[in-house]
Amino acid sequence: MHNTNEIIKTVDLHKSFGKLHVLQGVNETVKKGEVVTVIGPSGGGKSTFLRCLNLLEVPEKGQIFFEGTDITQKGVNIDLHRQKMGMVFQNFNVFPHLDVCKNITLTPVLTKKKSEAEAEEMAKELLNRVGLIDKLHEMPGKLSGGQKQRLAIVRALAMEPDVMLFDEPTSALDPEMVGEVLDVIKDLVKGGMTSVIVTHEMRFAREVSDRVLFMAEGNVMESGKPADMFDNPQTPRFKEFLSKVL
Amino acid sequence: MDLGLVCANIVKLWTNYWHIYLIEGVLTTLKLTVFAVVLGALLGVVVALLKMSKSKIVRFFITAYIEIIRGTPLLLQLMLFYFVLPQLIPVFDFNEFTWVAIALCINSSAYVSEIFRSGIQSVDKGQTEAARSLGLSSGQTMLRIVMPQAIKNILPALGNEFIMMLKETSLASTFFIGDLMTSHAIVKGATFLMLESLIITGAIYLCMTYPLSKLVEAFERKMKNA
Numbered sequence: 371m372h373n374t375n376e377i378i379k380t381v382d383l384h385k386s387f388g389k390l391h392v393l394q395g396v397n398e399t400v401k402k403g404e405v406v407t408v409i410g411p412s413g414g415g416k417s418t419f420l421r422c423l424n425l426l427e428v429p430e431k432g433q434i435f436f437e438g439t440d441i442t443q444k445g446v447n448i449d450l451h452r453q454k455m456g457m458v459f460q461n462f463n464v465f466p467h468l469d470v471c472k473n474i475t476l477t478p479v480l481t482k483k484k485s486e487a488e489a490e491e492m493a494k495e496l497l498n499r500v501g502l503i504d505k506l507h508e509m510p511g512k513l514s515g516g517q518k519q520r521l522a523i524v525r526a527l528a529m530e531p532d533v534m535l536f537d538e539p540t541s542a543l544d545p546e547m548v549g550e551v552l553d554v555i556k557d558l559v560k561g562g563m564t565s566v567i568v569t570h571e572m573r574f575a576r577e578v579s580d581r582v583l584f585m586a587e588g589n590v591m592e593s594g595k596p597a598d599m600f601d602n603p604q605t606p607r608f609k610e611f612l613s614k615v616l
Numbered sequence: 617m618d619l620g621l622v623c624a625n626i627v628k629l630w631t632n633y634w635h636i637y638l639i640e641g642v643l644t645t646l647k648l649t650v651f652a653v654v655l656g657a658l659l660g661v662v663v664a665l666l667k668m669s670k671s672k673i674v675r676f677f678i679t680a681y682i683e684i685i686r687g688t689p690l691l692l693q694l695m696l697f698y699f700v701l702p703q704l705i706p707v708f709d710f711n712e713f714t715w716v717a718i719a720l721c722i723n724s725s726a727y728v729s730e731i732f733r734s735g736i737q738s739v740d741k742g743q744t745e746a747a748r749s750l751g752l753s754s755g756q757t758m759l760r761i762v763m764p765q766a767i768k769n770i771l772p773a774l775g776n777e778f779i780m781m782l783k784e785t786s787l788a789s790t791f792f793i794g795d796l797m798t799s800h801a802i803v804k805g806a807t808f809l810m811l812e813s814l815i816i817t818g819a820i821y822l823c824m825t826y827p828l829s830k831l832v833e834a835f836e837r838k839m840k841n842a
Binding site for chain 2: 449450451456457459466476480525526
């Protein structure tokens with residue numbers, strides 16, 4: 371029976387790139403309203419894990435349940451499920467040939483969730499929230515990295531997703547722009563948005579998470595409440611990681 | 617060589633035969649080129665999409681198609697289509713001009729498909745990922761996100777392909793198809809003024825290709841700033 375509280379559940383997730391066994395049987399559950407951050411060394415499988423959740427990477431073994439549906443099954447229309455999973459990328463990936471407004475309205479209009487006018491109204495409201503309303507008709511090329519990432523976040527929010535996936539959202543930013551993006555994410559999770567966040571910002575992870583996953587060598591080595599995790603690491607691998615990053 | 621005489625002969629040739637060059641020659645050359653590049657582009661899009669197909673068998677055949685066409689001389693392909701195919705498949709009762717046009721079109725499709733493929737692949741993979749993660753289908757992603765960005769690489773290359781094809785149609789004169797180079801052969805045969813006719817013919821080709829290449833350049837510059 372599907373527990374309606376569970377938004378995402380992975381069962382024995384395996385993924386390899388060539389000989390590299392990146393995910394080695396990950397079992398995790400993300401509950402409604404939960405904010406989960408994923409931390410760990412590079413190459414530990416964090417990003418691959420996140421990218422599997424909306425099938426940008428297709429696992430070779432295991433199951434992924436999204437709101438009760440196993441999306442790894444053949445015949446599942448993944449597009450419909452992706453419309454409910456927003457994703458934010460390290461490199462922003464805003465659409466350079468569309469202005470800020472169109473970046474946001476394109477998908478809601480194309481997928482028939484909204485009329486042109488409705489979508490634009492929503493775009494304005496969202497841009498207002500992240501302080502970009504004066505950029506409504508700018509081209510993305512004129513925006514700073516922080517502004518691009520804020521645009522990418524509201525572009526995903528315009529689809530009114532049930533969960534947001536963040537793949538190192540601040541790793542490509544100049545240091546002075548990290549704060550503005552993290553503030554937007556903080557507001558979002560405070561508003562109750564279910565989120566999975568891969569990040570290297572330990573202070574941020576500690577502050578916003580309900581639960582922290584430490585991933586290394588293709589699996590979750592340790593997980594728990596942020597205070598317990600950071601103040602009282604259990605495994606030697608996590609202790610070693612913390613000693614390097616803190 | 618008497619330069620004065622050559623000049624006088626050029627004027628004489630042009631006065632007497634300009635219609636053979638312009639009305640027949642240029643028109644046929646342009647017709648062949650437009651036909652080859654426009655239909656070749658349409659066919660090229662299909663070939664490019666098939667080349668990126670998930671099926672290994674499809675990719676194998678498409679790769680073979682492209683490599684064979686790009687790896688053999690156009691003249692050979694023209695001969696195949698002009699001499700052999702009409703007999704091999706008599707059901708297609710085309711005239712000679714059409715067979716030549718089809719050969720040029722197929723030749724063009726192989727080059728154009730590579731132009732499309734490299735144009736599409738020049739767009740950052742992150743763009744596709746972002747579009748798909750929002751829930752757009754692969755078709756919508758191609759049409760709304762990838763193509764509009766690829767087009768600024770594709771259009772100049774297509775322009776250059778058009779210029780190349782305009783010159784390559786001259787090979788059709790092997791079969792006296794009526795293109796500009798055929799005009800040259802006719803006039804030369806009638807007057808024995810080889811050099812003068814070649815100069816006129818070359819000048820007409822240049823009058824077509826030079827403005828076109830300037831146009832392509834201007835477009836590229838505009839796209840770079842956009």
